[in-house]
Amino acid sequence: MDKNTKDRVLVEDLFDDFYTQLDASDIFSISDIYVRLDLPQGDLSISDEDETCTVHKTIYHWCVEKPENIDEVEKTAINTIRATLLVMQNKGYFDRPAFQLPISVLYQAPGDAAPTELLQIGDEWMGLDLPLMEGLDKELDAFLTNLMKEQ
Template sequence: MNISEQSHASVASTLKEAIGRYTATDDSSVVTDIHLQPKQDSGELVIFNDDDEELARTIIDEWVDYEGDDFYKEVEPLLRAEVTVLKDEGELDKLCLMKPYSFVLVDDEKETISELLLVDDDDTLLLDDELLKGLDEELDAFLKDLLEK
């Protein structure tokens, strides 16, 4: 799905507005994730926290006209890229959110579709499918070896 530069700018400014509520002003930390909920029927992007408190909202014109069944698969890379830009620009370093926290893509029922970005300290190992590939077989072989001895 291709969206205009104006829509990209709208998504970026809405994300900045949402995280702006968590700009560190003192030593207190907030425990929450940031949820991004795109709505195909209205074209809205609603951003809220774990308490369902709305942080920001915008309308993306291209989403209103989208008729495909793969809406979330289409918007996921776009939203992931916009959140990654915030991280690369250092915008997430100024937040008073307790790590780890995530930017999460959710559907209309607020069910998680995917994690767009996990923000954590550098010393945390993030598990992904590539790292865990073949783990079951290795553990089975290890256990079998132990039981035979």
């Protein structure tokens, strides 16, 4: 099993632990799930919006010894988490009773005020915050402007 596959298994196991703790806590209406990384320690945590339910796991090769490597490791970790979330979504993980649609999985970086959306699942759609979407508003606005000029 390669390193990325092992990481995805660890992340999925942590989400399973999170759901088990939700179930044991009788929490039945989660719509926001927060993911946090403590990269110097390699600690990944998942919690509900009120932090009533929180689980942690250490992914040792996400530990960062040199501060200049934090951005690179963070990017790798976030990509792994996103890939895992897509697999879990396809397996029906978020169809479980404790989750209330729409569901957002958000990454809260240390020191950042606003979380980054990793995955959103609604009643009729699923979206990802992907780099491919950057600049779409500008292109769409230009297209609509040209369309209006033609009429």
